[in-house]
Amino acid sequence: MPVLYHHPVSAGSRFIRLAIGEIGYDCEMLEELYWERRPDFLRLNPAGLPPVLVTENTYAICGPTVIAEYLDETHGVLKRDKRLMPEQPYARAESRRLVSWFLDKMDHDVTTPLVRERMLKPQMPITMGGGSPDSKILRAARANIRQHMKYLSWLAGTRPWLAGDKFTYADLAAASAVSVLDYLGEIEWANYPHAKEWYQRIKSRPAFRPLLADRVRALAPVAHYADLDF
Amino acid sequence: MPVLYHHPVSAGSRFIRLAIGEIGYDCEMLEELYWERRPDFLRLNPAGLPPVLVTENTYAICGPTVIAEYLDETHGVLKRDKRLMPEQPYARAESRRLVSWFLDKMDHDVTTPLVRERMLKPQMPITMGGGSPDSKILRAARANIRQHMKYLSWLAGTRPWLAGDKFTYADLAAASAVSVLDYLGEIEWANYPHAKEWYQRIKSRPAFRPLLADRVRALAPVAHYADLDF
Structure with a gap:
């Protein structure tokens, strides 16, 4: 199964988690503490930042815009009206x-x-x-x-x-x-x-629900964070 | 005719000038002193940076990667072997x-x-x-x-x-x-x-020749800059 390396405080990671949810792409989610600069993670993405999507064929697709284009080309394009990338x-x-x-x-x-x-x-x-x-x-x-x-x-x-x-x-x-x-x-x-x-x-x-459940260590969200009617 | 607003010291601008040369896209080139934050230029691109491509239909396409994707979709895709974007x-x-x-x-x-x-x-x-x-x-x-x-x-x-x-x-x-x-x-x-x-x-x-002719005011290039055999 594909794996997404992400982190809850990275806007680019959240962007791809939302895209995955909207498109309905089946994927395992792994949290990466990217500031630790783990050698195996740096081998996947020399830029050292999440998100990184490792596909079933073990290709590493790096960075939010690159992953978004990849998901659109391989899955989104089949979604017709629900496609996240315009046609024109x-x-x-x-x-x-x-x-x-x-x-x-x-x-x-x-x-x-x-x-x-x-x-x-x-x-x-x-x-x-x-x-x-x-x-x-x-x-x-x-x-x-x-x-x-x-x-x-x-x-x-x-x-x-x-x-x-x-x-x-x-x-x-x-x-x-x-x-x-x-x-x-x-x-x-x-x-x-x-x-x-x-x-x-x-x-x-x-698709937004998983983001509303995110909690970062030692810092609780603002009171209305998960409230749909804030 | 389309117009490219660019600046010789902007790597993103040079990238699009090269792409335009490689693809053979017909386009007028205008140098933009972007740090002056000219209101008409900010209306084209609120981010205030070159390159900006204004198409024949007066749409403003902003930023190097966005312009590169646009040029590929509208022109590059017809270039077959000489296309600058891979197929896979x-x-x-x-x-x-x-x-x-x-x-x-x-x-x-x-x-x-x-x-x-x-x-x-x-x-x-x-x-x-x-x-x-x-x-x-x-x-x-x-x-x-x-x-x-x-x-x-x-x-x-x-x-x-x-x-x-x-x-x-x-x-x-x-x-x-x-x-x-x-x-x-x-x-x-x-x-x-x-x-x-x-x-x-x-x-x-x-396609590289116009870049080698670039000269920035008050700063001559290094001696080998335009030399093909440096």
Whole structure:
């Protein structure tokens, strides 16, 4: 059976877990403490980051966008109306642009620094970069959240789904990033009603359930994290 | 006619210029000084970075990997043996992994910091972040070059082309990053004979010629930059 190496605080990992759930791909899930830089994991992905999908033929498919394209080409393409990748080239480009926006740009500006400072450093050994959070980094990332949430709310308010008329990978990518920040209680939902309505729709999908059950060691989620009507 | 907004020091822009040359896509090229954050350019790409391809129907396709997928779907797919994207899903995944490696990871670890410190800051106004290079950043980026060049040399020494038997987008992505660093004289070629032999093959392709004619204001390239037999 295929194996997905993932971690609950990695937005890219959550993105692939959601995609696997939506597509109905049969796969074992293994949590990887990627900061330990386990040699066997580095052999699978020299970049050292989850998600990595090891297929039945033992090929390692590395990184969220690469795995998403692979799943679409080998399984999603058969899903017709429920396919997560649009059919038309411009629509595909818009979905891919937003996947990169939420998993690369938002990750860099917001998600990765907040996760590292608030979730990882407290549970990592000092020798691997653990310690207490850096307040300057937290401040910068929190200023960036507001810009990203405004953009997300604008997209959600002007289109049925983020990339257009159809539910696509773009929605899963944004929901993955948002779900990590929401776990941390970093999103002031009252300021972003369109984004909130959109997130409520995604959160109630069956594929989302495993994410709502995620718990990170030594850091409980915000009270409304698993609440579908937050 | 389609328009590509690009900049000579952006590895992602060079990647798409190479792809356009290889595919034979007819396109106007416009240089974008992206750090000026021109409102019309930000409307095309809210991320504010080149490359951006504006198609004949005035759709904006944003970012190197998104444009590469678009060009493959609309033009490359007709090129048969000369297609830059492999046909088989695992081979496609390996090509995409390496495109991301060279344009995301290597960009983050090496290319972007070196370009910013050595090429952009000297020509940018102080108010936009201009000034003299930060020696600490230069030192860190130069340490990272060695790791990336070792990996590139290992790939070039064990496979006919970087992603396998065929010339793919992965080769263009690596060549784009390497060409920017080579302009700056940052690569000690004598240490990486396999990478050097591979780069010589790429550099002699007709699509590469426009890149060898690039000149950045106030910073001449290293002496061997345009030399095919360096």
